[in-house]
Amino acid sequence: MKTFDALNWVKTSVLSQRSRNFLTVLGFAIGVSAVTLLAAMGDSLKQFVLNEFTQFGSNIIGITPGKTDTMGVTGILRTNRGISLEDAQSLATLPEVEGVVPVVAGTAEIKYRNLTRATELVGVSHYAAQAWKMTVAQGQFLPADDLMHPRAFVVLGSKLHRELFGTAPALGEPLRIAGSRFTVVGVFAPKGQFLGMDLDEMAYIPAARGLSMFNRESLMEVDLLYSPGLNSDWVAEQARQHLLRRHGVEDFTIVTQDQMLDTLDGILNVVRFAGIAIGSISLLVGSVGIYSILTISLWQRRNEVGLLRALGMQQNLLVRLFLGEAVFIAVLGGAAGLVILTVVQMVLSLVLPQLPPLLTLSSAGLGLGVSVVIGILAGARPAIQASRLPPIEALRAE
Template sequence: MTNIYIESVRMAWSSIVSNKLRSLLTMLGIIIGVSAVIALVSFGYGVRSDVESNISSLGSNQITIIPGSDNGPGARGAAGSMQSLTYKDYEAIKLLPNIDLVAPLVSKSYTVVNGNKNWQTTVYGATDEYMEISDLTLQSGRYWTDEEYNKRSRVAIIGQTVATNLFGDESPVGQKIRINNQPFTVIGLLTAKGYSFMDQDDRIFCPFTTVQERLLGITYVNSIVVSSENDDALSQIQTDVTNLLRTRHRISAKDDDDFTVRNSQELLETMESTTQTLTIFLGCIAAISLLVGGIGIMNIMLVSVTERTREIGVRKALGATYHMIIVQFLIESVTVSVAGGLIGILVGCGIAKLIPLVTSMTTVISPLPVIGSFLFSVIIGLVFGIYPARKAARLNPIDALHYE
């Protein structure tokens, strides 16, 4: 019995080789389908990887509190549109358990000037804790001192994008810039962090006290950032922060919060779910071409049955059984799909590797879509080969021998 299967495989391969162009065109649907599944799913995984990397670079163990409610109607509903967070809220949050670092933050967009050069960027008022939470390191220069922080000194630490546009190749450390027509001394240059939802190098950091009082002249804060080393504690911290601020702001049970608490873990889970749905959608769209390839296999196998009617009659006359004829044609069908699947894997992986080289997009090749698309192509060959095989096996040997 084993010899029958081996001989069937040899005959199938011989048929493919002897009709190279027809075989290639038959495989084309499978090749396109398998390669499309691998390339598109790899692109989807790449998008997912980029999103996870971007969120992680911003901090995957953070909670951000901003003024304004997401639930309220009209203008009140715009998160961040109110002035409901204060420095005392920040001091109260610092006393909550499970929290490692807390930092208040204020910010505003300004045109920053150096000589005859100017650049529009965002100026942040931050504390030492925020610099640590955001993992902001210096390429050159230094951080501000406690004395400079307490005296509201006009000192600034700038990002690489700001430095390039204001100073070119010259070192900015020790140089003067003007923010809102006020002179600031550049004391540090941040290490480049790249693009993550925004250009993380296009910003300026100054002491929180300096920006809040000297530049903005406000008593409230724009946001409060909380960090914990224990990711599992973020949900509890979020609940504690919400309860604390509702109590401090004297919000009754029937009223909405006048603040919004955002958990970076929830954002990460939401984005992962979205990109996973996108990946599955792309894979399903690509898999449709595999079905088209299956139809092509069925079509060529039906043609093959017609062309080989006399051969089938001879085989039956010599004792070939219904089972043998079925097996022969199914093996031929599966051989075509296996060959197409293997070529499709090579093409798909090649495309996935090529995309990052010619574009800024990232791709991640995973074994799952590679193995899955190949197995699906084999199943396609098997399923779409059944009808032609049954048709061949049911031929009457006498009628087949007389077929012209």
């Protein structure tokens, strides 16, 4: 039998039973779209999270006060010392460290002339713009002052600048922040949001000024900027040994970006595989549908099978024809599932435009590949049964 004739036979057999095959195709469509969507969503979320964190630089190590035994779970403080500005200054002397960003944050009231606004205030060092990959649109970032005794300068986020100054220039203008006088030295270019925080509505001042303003003795975090060619775990160990010599006890937690991404990747993989397992239930239902349809079809078409066998059709060709029906039904379901996925992606692109695309060549190939495999497995037994029917008995069947 020619290939064209075989394809036409398969198409005619499937389309002649549209109503019966519809539910099977629908089950496959739901299953394939669920499996493909959840698998692709895991990859997209992973890329999204990676982009969120690496937009602040990929060669950063974070040090926070308090020792945690498991990442993300608050541990027991062994000392109340915390991490001081002096600790941050001493970490800058390590040869592996290119820059140190002490971080302290809080809410403060900013006043310019008759305009007043409560906003997030972040105390940092002059390395913050370089470490966090933030671009200054006007002026400059905080100058390289003495970390312990910096001048009262402030850099504004783009939205905060627009709300306070509109289109007027801000450089050199005085502001009152929590009652203290600061001078605007720069304005950041738009940066967007990070984990729900609008970075463009923040103001950035020297860390020492922030500690004084918020009446704090210790920092919330210290970020170390190291050379890209170095191993993050090795740099983290050097910083750990340095702080151990200063504190005498490990009352701090060091987290590299690699560790954070590995943890998030593990969580996303669990969600991904759980979703795939749920979607596989629909595929199982679809495979049962294919098996049932082909079995019933075999019983109803015994005359046809007997005639084909009597005319000399080989068993392996008959197996391939029945498997072709199963694969055709499965591919129809898989294609319908990809159409559903395309609609879902269009909706998600409106809600989360920054989310990477879900429907890619790999995810589409995965969906159709799963469909074909399930179709072959579900149709194998009915196909073999059809090929083994004795021609005489099949022709006598009513």
